Each structure stands twice: as C-alpha cells, then as structure tokens.
Amino acid sequence: MIFEYLNYALVCLVVLFLVIIFSFYRSNQYMIFDNRNFSKKFYKNLFIGNSSLITTKTIFRYIGILILVIAISGIKTGITVKPVERKGVDIIFCVDVSLSMDAQDIKPSRIDKVKFELSKIVDNLEGDRIGVVVFSGSNFLYLPLTMDYDASKLFIKSIDTSMISSRGTDIPNAIKTSVEAFGDEDSQQKMIFLFTDGEDHSDLSIDDISYLISEKIDLHVIGVGSSKGSLIPLRDKQNSFLKNESGKLVLSKLNLNFLKEISAMNNGNLLRISKSEPISENIIDLIKKGEDSLISSFEFSDYEHKFQYPLAIAIFLLIISHMISSGKRKKWDF
Secondary structure, X not given: OEEOOHHHXXXXXXXXXXXXXXXXXXXXXXXXXXXXXXXXXXXXXXXXXXXXXXXXXXXXXXXXXXXXXXXXOOXXXXXXXXXXXXXXXXXXXXXXXXXXXXXXXXXXXXXXXXXXXHHHHHHOOOOOEEEEEEEOOOEEXXXXXXXXXXXXXHHHHOOOOOOOOOOOOOHHHHHHHHHHOOOOOOOOEEEEEEEEOOOOOOOOOHHHOHHHOOOOEEEEEEEEOOOOOEEOEOOOOOOOEOEOOOOOEOEEOOOHHHHHHXXXXXXXXXXXXXXOOOXXXXXXXXXXXXXXXXXXXXXXXXEEEOOHHHHHHHHHHHHHHHHOOOOOOOOOOO
C-alpha cells in the first residue's frame, strides 16, 4: 500500500490539527493559558470531562475529516502486472573515443560531429530503447538500454576522447560488448550503429567475432573522417599534434576498406559522415524500418487506486455529524 499524494495529505493533516486546536481555544470563554495548571486540566476536560467539543457530533466530524485526508493522499494498494506491447527497436550506439577522433577533418571535430548527430537521432526516436558503448584500446557499456531520452542526451553530451586511458582502437571487442549489452531477450529487433574512423589496432580479426552477430542484429557502420586524413591535435597543448614513437606526426585517415568488411558481416549498411550532409536522417530511416516489428517482451507493475473507499466513509461520517444536533454548550470545569 502506498500514498501517491502523501505530501498534500500531510499538509491537510497539519491544517486539520490547527483547526481543532483553534476550535478548542475559541470554545473557552476565559483565557485557559493563564492557568498554571492548564496542562493537567486541559487534558482532563479534553479527553475525560464533559466538554461540548467532545461530543458525538464532533467525533464524527473530525474522524470524517481525517479519513477524507487519507483519501486525498491517493491511497493505492496491490500490484497489477500488465503485458506491454510497443513498436520499437533496441539500439546500441558504439562510439569510437580514441585520440584519432579529435581530428578536425570533420568540423568541429570527428567526435563532436558524432555527438551532434546522435543527439539529433535521439530527438526523433519514439518507443525505441537506446544504449551507448564507448571504446578505444578497451571499452565499456557507458549507457545501458533505456527509453529515457533526456538522460541519454546528457550521457551523449559527456562523451569525450579522454574517457578511456588505454590507447589504440579495438573495434572487434567493442562490437562484442555491444552485442552483450542487448542481454538474453530474443524478441526485440536489434541494431548496432558503429561510429568510427576505422583505425583498428587490435590483434583480433573480424572473423573472430562474426559468430556473435545473429540474424536479429543489424550492424551498421558509420565512417567518421576523410580519406585525405588529418593531424590529431593534443588538447592539453595548443598548436601541438600527436606524434608516433619515432617522433613523426600521426596522420589519421578513414580506413574505408576495413569498415566495408565490418558492414558486410551481416548485410549491414556503410554510411559516412561528411562535412556538409547530415547522417542522422539516414540512420533514422534505418531505425524506422525496424520499428515495424511488434515487441511484447517486458511487463510493468501498476497499483490499483483505493481512494474511493475512505472517501465514501468520510462523506458518510460528515453527513451523520451534520444530522446530529449539537445540543447546549457546557463550560469546561477547571
């Protein structure tokens, strides 16, 4: 049993208490607070004596108001489990956060462009669950599957190339983590959108993880960067760029051939983020095609409203109190 509007009920209860105290005070024809034995005599008259306030009429009235306060609190009891069906897709955005994503051949930078496109995609979703995996030399599930789009946009906004300390780009293991993020539910249509420049430095090959991609998972690849490439700026140093172990500047290029291999694993699509054309519309179209399938894989709990019962009792008591004659008032015997 819970109270949906408990705060409002507590306010009403406090007001009721003050009204009762005020009524007791106004009922006296002399100042009870001047009596040094007030406490003892007050309680004697209040709970034992023949005070005109402690009548059947008054008891019915205040009990009725008290029960009315309980009804206002929105009392709910029990749990009703209902199956829920929705049209939607489970989506994992797998985002490369390696240092090469700071390259600025895509303005303002590769990683900033990805975040911008992801936010636009989320704004156009409805009924889909989304999650985020980030990766470089290692990876982790940054945002588990959720339908809280406002929270998702906050997570997306916080994506940064400094999130993972290990250098490199391990794409195969990032895809593995993305697949595992879907869990064991088989009824959903599932999609992975891999955002990367394709610079892979892992020891694994695509064949090592291709068995993880089932027929129910669509793997789409979004290439980020240009074939011409760009230097990688260092954030902590102005006008400085990343160098390799030999001291030479690192030129990061879009590895288009490798990305084609990935997208071909499960008849996925290969898209590219360009300088001018937005990619979000193409991704939204792919998601909408998957939303044609009906999903009924989860349930939610709800409570049954029970406020009508105390409300009926309160109305009954208030009517009875109104019908009872108040009789002649008597003074308190102090």
